[in-house]
Amino acid sequence: MGETSLLSIFITALLIQNVALFYLLGMCPFVALSRSLTTAMGMGAAVIFVVTLTSSANWVIYQILEATGSQIIQYIVFIIVIAACVQLVEMIMERFFPALQASFGIFLPLITVNCTVLFISLKVTTVDGLSYIQTVVYSVSAAVGFWLAMIIVAAINEKLDLIGRVPKGLQGPGIIMVITGIIALAFMGFSGMV
Amino acid sequence: MNLKELFGKKGAKTVKNGIWREHPISSATLGICSALAISNKVENAIAMSAGVIFVLILTAIIISLLRKIIPSRVRIIIYMITIAAGVTIVDLVLKAYFPIISEAMGPYVPLIITNCIIMGRAEAFFVQNPTKLSLLDALANGLAYGYTLMAIAIFREIFAFGTLLGVRVTPAGWVDWVVLAAPAGAFFVLGTFLWVTRTLAGVEPPKKS
Numbered sequence: 001m002g003e004t005s006l007l008s009i010f011i012t013a014l015l016i017q018n019v020a021l022f023y024l025l026g027m028c029p030f031v032a033l034s035r036s037l038t039t040a041m042g043m044g045a046a047v048i049f050v051v052t053l054t055s056s057a058n059w060v061i062y063q064i065l066e067a068t069g070s071q072i073i074q075y076i077v078f079i080i081v082i083a084a085c086v087q088l089v090e091m092i093m094e095r096f097f098p099a100l101q102a103s104f105g106i107f108l109p110l111i112t113v114n115c116t117v118l119f120i121s122l123k124v125t126t127v128d129g130l131s132y133i134q135t136v137v138y139s140v141s142a143a144v145g146f147w148l149a150m151i152i153v154a155a156i157n158e159k160l161d162l163i164g165r166v167p168k169g170l171q172g173p174g175i176i177m178v179i180t181g182i183i184a185l186a187f188m189g190f191s192g193m194v
Numbered sequence: 195m196n197l198k199e200l201f202g203k204k205g206a207k208t209v210k211n212g213i214w215r216e217h218p219i220s221s222a223t224l225g226i227c228s229a230l231a232i233s234n235k236v237e238n239a240i241a242m243s244a245g246v247i248f249v250l251i252l253t254a255i256i257i258s259l260l261r262k263i264i265p266s267r268v269r270i271i272i273y274m275i276t277i278a279a280g281v282t283i284v285d286l287v288l289k290a291y292f293p294i295i296s297e298a299m300g301p302y303v304p305l306i307i308t309n310c311i312i313m314g315r316a317e318a319f320f321v322q323n324p325t326k327l328s329l330l331d332a333l334a335n336g337l338a339y340g341y342t343l344m345a346i347a348i349f350r351e352i353f354a355f356g357t358l359l360g361v362r363v364t365p366a367g368w369v370d371w372v373v374l375a376a377p378a379g380a381f382f383v384l385g386t387f388l389w390v391t392r393t394l395a396g397v398e399p400p401k402k403s
Binding site: 021022023024025026027028031072073075076079080083112113114115117118119122123126127167168169170172173174175176177178180181182184185188 | 275278282308310379384
């Protein structure tokens with residue numbers, strides 16, 4: 001990406017190459033939590049927070065690893081940083097923002113195994129080799145993209161529940177897949193914007 | 195083939211649960227990111243399943259051997275490190291011997307680390323059971339994951355590209371279903387797959403929250 005402008009990074013990550021709808025990542029929490037709009041909002045916000053934190057930390061760490069020629073342990077280091085960040089955020093929130101902690105609740109520990117987080121860390125370092133400021137912009141917009149996809153699907157799913165005419169076997173994850181597919185089709189319309 | 199004679203009573207139950215009754219993808223919807231992302235070509239699906247099965251087995255051996263000495267407070271980190279080490283091996287092997295597949299799979303290889311099937315089995319099974327049973331469980335879950343990925347990939351490759359493992363199988367004048375190659379197609383195929391398997395296996399729909 002090298003010289004790409006920050007605005008185009010933002011639009012690409014948010015709409016065109018949305019992590020959920022284009023790279024198909026973070027699907028486990030996506031399916032599990034898209035049943036209600038409130039939980040989707042909570043998880044989405046927690047993801048935005050953690051992704052920004054971890055990918056900027058991992059960017060710095062990757063530069064150190066590269067300088068010392070020890071990229072081979074990259075995956076292990078990245079995953080430990082993510083787990084540690086999540087733990088740290090949880091502890092800080094517990095101590096200083098108990099109300100916020102209560103609303104994020106169970107979502108925080110789950111984020112460690114959300115593939116979006118690891119993917120964004122890898123993307124900004126090995127895959128694209130972004131600069132620091134690009135990394136921050138990319139992480140925020142990709143995470144907001146995830147949040148956006150999640151609340152769209154959750155909102156549709158909530159309305160669908162009210163009508164309640166989904167075949168039995170398709171209920172739950174099945175119908176969420178189909179809704180997400182339709183939204184992904186709609187998002188394909190954004191390609192070519194940048 | 196009689197599973198009970200082959201693996202003993204407990205082993206047979208483990209295998210059956212893994213492959214069909216508690217199928218990781220259709221009943222628990224675990225590990226679907228890679229099932230979606232990597233299933234547009236059969237060769238990628240094969241490489242992905244092989245990688246996941248290898249890491250699952252490695253994790254099963256290490257975690258079940260260490261299960262008595264892992265302190266429960268730090269167990270998650272230990273699973274993570276074990277899995278990440280396994281994935282590093284897979285990544286290096288792919289890069290060295292199958293550079294084309296490695297290129298095509300890109301960042302999805304390291305993302306095996308966050309494949310929740312491995313983490314889920316480590317937490318639910320490997321840490322509580324002896325090595326032999328854990329190995330069976332790893333194999334069963336790996337196979338279940340593999341055949342699902344393969345089923346989706348075969349379907350998508352034939353309809354989206356008109357080929358199977360790179361060989362043209364469709365008649366002349368075949369029009370590719372481009373949408374199946376796109377991410378959206380992956381969602382539709384997996385959604386249908388879930389519908390069929392959950393109906394056949396009689397999985398109860400989740401309760402409304």
